[in-house]
Amino acid sequence: MSERVDVEQHRADVAELLAxxxxxxxxxxxxxxxxxxxxxxxxxxxxxxxxxxRNSQMDGFAVRAADxxxxxxxxxxxxxxxxxxxxxxxxxxxLAPGTAVRIMTGAPVPAGADAVVPVEDTDHxxxxxxxxxxxxxxxxxxxxxxxxxxxxxVGEFVREPGSDVAAGTVVLPTGTVLAPHHVAAAAxxxxxxxxxxxxxxxxxxxxxxxxxxxxxEPGPGQIFDANxxxxxxxxxxxxxxxxxxxxxxxxxxxxxxxxxxxxxxCDLVLTTGGVSQGAYEVVKDALPEVTFRSVxxxxxxxxxxxxxxxxxxxxxxxNPVSAQVSFVVFLREILRAAAGLPPVNRVRAVLDDPLVxxxxxxxxxxGRWVRTAGPGASAGSTPHVAVVGGPGSHLVAxxxxxxxxxxxxxxxxxxxxxxxxxxxxx
Amino acid sequence: MSERVDVEQHRADVAELLAxxxxxxxxxxxxxxxxxxxxxxxxxxxxxxxxxxRNSQMDGFAVRAADxxxxxxxxxxxxxxxxxxxxxxxxxxxLAPGTAVRIMTGAPVPAGADAVVPVEDTDHxxxxxxxxxxxxxxxxxxxxxxxxxxxxxVGEFVREPGSDVAAGTVVLPTGTVLAPHHVAAAAxxxxxxxxxxxxxxxxxxxxxxxxxxxxxEPGPGQIFDANxxxxxxxxxxxxxxxxxxxxxxxxxxxxxxxxxxxxxxCDLVLTTGGVSQGAYEVVKDALPEVTFRSVxxxxxxxxxxxxxxxxxxxxxxxNPVSAQVSFVVFLREILRAAAGLPPVNRVRAVLDDPLVxxxxxxxxxxGRWVRTAGPGASAGSTPHVAVVGGPGSHLVAxxxxxxxxxxxxxxxxxxxxxxxxxxxxx
Numbered sequence: 064m065s066e067r068v069d070v071e072q073h074r075a076d077v078a079e080l081l082a083x084x085x086x087x088x089x090x091x092x093x094x095x096x097x098x099x100x101x102x103x104x105x106x107x108x109x110x111x112x113x114x115x116x117r118n119s120q121m122d123g124f125a126v127r128a129a130d131x132x133x134x135x136x137x138x139x140x141x142x143x144x145x146x147x148x149x150x151x152x153x154x155x156x157x158l159a160p161g162t163a164v165r166i167m168t169g170a171p172v173p174a175g176a177d178a179v180v181p182v183e184d185t186d187h188x189x190x191x192x193x194x195x196x197x198x199x200x201x202x203x204x205x206x207x208x209x210x211x212x213x214x215x216x217v218g219e220f221v222r223e224p225g226s227d228v229a230a231g232t233v234v235l236p237t238g239t240v241l242a243p244h245h246v247a248a249a250a251x252x253x254x255x256x257x258x259x260x261x262x263x264x265x266x267x268x269x270x271x272x273x274x275x276x277x278x279x280e281p282g283p284g285q286i287f288d289a290n291x292x293x294x295x296x297x298x299x300x301x302x303x304x305x306x307x308x309x310x311x312x313x314x315x316x317x318x319x320x321x322x323x324x325x326x327x328x329c330d331l332v333l334t335t336g337g338v339s340q341g342a343y344e345v346v347k348d349a350l351p352e353v354t355f356r357s358v359x360x361x362x363x364x365x366x367x368x369x370x371x372x373x374x375x376x377x378x379x380x381x382n383p384v385s386a387q388v389s390f391v392v393f394l395r396e397i398l399r400a401a402a403g404l405p406p407v408n409r410v411r412a413v414l415d416d417p418l419v420x421x422x423x424x425x426x427x428x429x430g431r432w433v434r435t436a437g438p439g440a441s442a443g444s445t446p447h448v449a450v451v452g453g454p455g456s457h458l459v460a461x462x463x464x465x466x467x468x469x470x471x472x473x474x475x476x477x478x479x480x481x482x483x484x485x486x487x488x489x
Numbered sequence: 490m491s492e493r494v495d496v497e498q499h500r501a502d503v504a505e506l507l508a509x510x511x512x513x514x515x516x517x518x519x520x521x522x523x524x525x526x527x528x529x530x531x532x533x534x535x536x537x538x539x540x541x542x543r544n545s546q547m548d549g550f551a552v553r554a555a556d557x558x559x560x561x562x563x564x565x566x567x568x569x570x571x572x573x574x575x576x577x578x579x580x581x582x583x584l585a586p587g588t589a590v591r592i593m594t595g596a597p598v599p600a601g602a603d604a605v606v607p608v609e610d611t612d613h614x615x616x617x618x619x620x621x622x623x624x625x626x627x628x629x630x631x632x633x634x635x636x637x638x639x640x641x642x643v644g645e646f647v648r649e650p651g652s653d654v655a656a657g658t659v660v661l662p663t664g665t666v667l668a669p670h671h672v673a674a675a676a677x678x679x680x681x682x683x684x685x686x687x688x689x690x691x692x693x694x695x696x697x698x699x700x701x702x703x704x705x706e707p708g709p710g711q712i713f714d715a716n717x718x719x720x721x722x723x724x725x726x727x728x729x730x731x732x733x734x735x736x737x738x739x740x741x742x743x744x745x746x747x748x749x750x751x752x753x754x755c756d757l758v759l760t761t762g763g764v765s766q767g768a769y770e771v772v773k774d775a776l777p778e779v780t781f782r783s784v785x786x787x788x789x790x791x792x793x794x795x796x797x798x799x800x801x802x803x804x805x806x807x808n809p810v811s812a813q814v815s816f817v818v819f820l821r822e823i824l825r826a827a828a829g830l831p832p833v834n835r836v837r838a839v840l841d842d843p844l845v846x847x848x849x850x851x852x853x854x855x856g857r858w859v860r861t862a863g864p865g866a867s868a869g870s871t872p873h874v875a876v877v878g879g880p881g882s883h884l885v886a887x888x889x890x891x892x893x894x895x896x897x898x899x900x901x902x903x904x905x906x907x908x909x910x911x912x913x914x915x
Contacts, residue, residue, distance in 0.1 A: 094703060094718050095718055095721060095734075098722070099722055099725060099726050113885060113886070114712070115707060115711075115712055116709065116710065122765060122766050122767040122768075147768065149698070149739070149767075149768075149769050150697060150698070150699040150710070150739075150769075151698040151699050151710055151739065152698065152699060152708055152709065152710045152711050153708075153709055153710050154709040154710065155710075165768060167767040167768060167769060168765060168767060168808075169697075169699065169712075169807070169808075170699075170710070171709070171710050182766065189766055190766065190767055190768040191768065227884050227885055227886050228885070228886045232886070234885075234886055234889055235889055242722075242726065242915060243719055243720075243722035243723035243726050243813070243816075243915075244719070244813055244888050244889060244891065244915050245889055246718050246719050246722040247715050247716075247718070247719030247722075247809050247810075247813055247885060247888060247889070248715075248885050248886065248888065248889030249718075250703065250713060250714065250715040250716075250717070250718040250719055250809075251712075251713055251715035251809055251885040252713070253703055253707070253713040254703065255703035255704050271576060271595075272575070272576070272577040272578065273576040273577050273578060273595065273596075277520060277676065277679055277680065277681035278681050281541060281679065282578055282579075283542065283578065283579055283580040283597070284542070284576070284577055284578045284579050284580065284581075284596070284597050285541075285578050286540070286541055286595075286677075287676060287677055287678070287679040288676065289673050289674075289676040289677035290673075290676075291676070292520050292521055292672050292673070292675075292676040293669055293670070293672050293673030293676055294669075295521060296524070296525055296668075296669035296672040296673075297669035299525060300525050300668065300669050308521075313575070313576075313577065339548060339594060340548050340608065340615050340616065341548040341575075341593040341594060341616055342548075342573065342575075342591060342593060342616040342617065343575050343576075343593060381595070382594075382595075383673050383676075383677055384673075387669070387670055387673055390669075444870065458653050459539060459653055459654070459660075459673060459674050459677040460539070460653050460654045460658070460660055460674065462670050462673060462674065463660055463661055463670060463671055463673070463674030465670065489668060489669075489670050
């Protein structure tokens, strides 16, 4: 008979087995790649100031502030417009005293100019539209004059280099979970690649001669493999990467060979099936060096943990609901932490249904959020949950309809409606 | 001068332009593909019952219930064990009256058997482990006898076909946002491909001769293109797909050609830059058939909307913060709805900082959540926000540090700490 442990003991042992995952390697990913929701392993630093150069905040006229200082409504100042500066490559020609250039938002402010008068404060009102200069920031003068109705102080509407970000500033700190506005900041700083936390590579291995793939037609005694696709999805959703997918028959030699291959390729091997008390338990038979035990929980009691070579391995039971519950209870938090993602915390909830639970086993029942309505519904902030389906570990349908796992303590044998319970969000 | 409209008018006009997106095509995606977070366009139906066949819920002995009905502690019943049934392909041989077969969890229950006695209720206690049969569910008899200490009723520990899911049941309804436990249910039903809402394909087009890519070294007057990567990320985060990325110079003919190509390839064309009041506004020049207008908001005032051929086009301003704010205010919700995703609702928040806002323009300031602490902090459920950085639309750094956009009504000119505001989560 295998050893019996409680859920917290097995959680602790799994955490110890996988302790090395807290130190993840770094991988460089192009900014245009699959970065959303992933986590920065290093600070993103601005190597140049932002803006890179002195530029105009407005469409208007770049001037020396001193030349228009006297301008006021009723006493305007008129200057010759000696050129045109667009947001385009190149350095504009310096501005001579007593002159102005038309300047566009974002265009470099010429040397000698120290303020921008917005076009609205001039007799131009708006600009006439012309074809943009192809390859230089300054074009020939449009043979024009501008009358300025209001003076501007030195620096007005001029963005100084580094006024947004000084060179050397940390724009995005290590640990940032990347969203589009973070991508914008990195792109503005010219960062081509991001240093991200490398995901844990997981081999997802289903065992069982009765399993067939989704494109097969099952015959007598055969069933579709739910665990391969489901645990692969769970690994990805927790920030991991599926390094290998295998489905192996109940042949200890084939399983041993497959698991050794998986261990050589991946950071973690995750098996389903072959760990119970039956006569044919292929994962047990293939891995004499792994610890198999009975965890006092339902579903998901039979569990294994150990190493194949130096690679850690977790063995989950083969029933699809048991396998998913095992993932949520034992592995999800560790993979999320390894990826730098925040935990999915257990939350307190009020039970709306009575339930019966076996003594001595922690039970993880499928539940769903109840949107309470009517008087008093919003007064308490504790959410309500209802039980979905029964405790039978084969009830894939009720798992599909569930939002949470209701965590019934091992000591509880009955719970009444209104009892407070912990729930694991799915 | 272009027309002036308020934010809600422009939102309504954009929604009307993009109204066809509510009816999305369906695309089939393999269950192992990139399905997490995407939305079912059709119900997933179980075409066969689950379980597919009558199978054992326990490791034990399949019997006729009548043969062990008299069994009790102190008065056991002994039966010959005539075979072994594993979870493996094939039909087991029928069970003769007065006999038992060893049976494993999930294995098909032989015809003639109508109950399973768990191994714990027998003199076997646990099974001896043997190599699994390679290709049949029934092996030769292990020449054994079993003594049963407790009778079982007809049907006990036998899972009937369809007891989890009857054939024809909707296992996952249309509209389900896919999580790993949904993948499990679909896989258990043998669904190889899911019918998902096809994402809107968006062409993300940056304009501006001053722009360089992340692998380029910017020269004088040049800046990195932040909008291309940032809006591509925003489109993906909102459930869309980036069908094309272009960066075009300030040359109306090149822009026209690029936008026509984009319109031919994608469902929506999204441009940045070239829509303001300057002399060189290339998107305006390239698209005489599009409406350009000034929306009473800051940042993000200059906006365009229309069609290139039959394909809708939105033109956002070129400043990176303006472009991102435009996306959040005008497009995010529409793309999410098109993908079948729930809206990111605006929420009420309490302002922790005073602020000044221009009259007549709705202002969207960058803000961040404040984790209040100390007595009374958790009494009210309304979250607090603080302002990050200033109103300058070039402040990419403050956008990177923001969690929300604080929505300051057009009529407000000052707000005091404690004022309640609406915020858009980023």
